[in-house]
Amino acid sequence: DAKTTQPNSMESNEEEPVHLPCNHSTISGTDYIHWYRQLPSQGPEYVIHGLTSNVNNRMASLAIAEDRKSSTLILHRATLRDAAVYYCIRGNEKLTFGTGTRLTIIP
């Protein structure tokens, strides 16, 4: 199965770090791991992607397990604008989405 597994929802306090987990136990060696987020009635927005090593950009960090069967998206200091549905995706030919995690930020 090409889909990933994520918790349906998570909550976090504003200005706290957020760790969003994703399981992709059947990932192949050449599949990149992508994260996107989506606000209501908008197209998904690219957050970060990686293959084996941990990755950092201005939006977030991506921690990839050594066996690549799981990964964690880290938002270092959540703001209210980070409230969205976050999708973890195996980046291969097909680019199949799962159901994502709805992140709620508590002021």
Next chain:
Amino acid sequence: DGGITQSPKYLFRKEGQNVTLSCEQNLNHDAMYWYRQDPGQGLRLIYYSQIVNDFQKGDIAEGYSVSREKKESFPLTVTSAQKNPTAFYLCASGRSYGQAGYTFGSGTRLTVV
């Protein structure tokens, strides 16, 4: 600025009619994708194309058709055979095989009246 454009933003269709949704990109991306999203649900893959003049069925291709005659364009036709076409449709583009980030359009909301 480079980007991906979907049009129209809102579309109304009578039952039994075919309708075509436009998706154009100027990012020089090889791969393009069409997704359907129903309220409160994730994205489901309809069709995808890795190269001009070639495309593959996704998970829910029945009742839909596509063409890829130009690298920049990947139109989606929702045919009368699609039983429940009312949904939010999203187009995306990227380099092949997921080696870089993908760019999504802002979507077309199709309503059957």
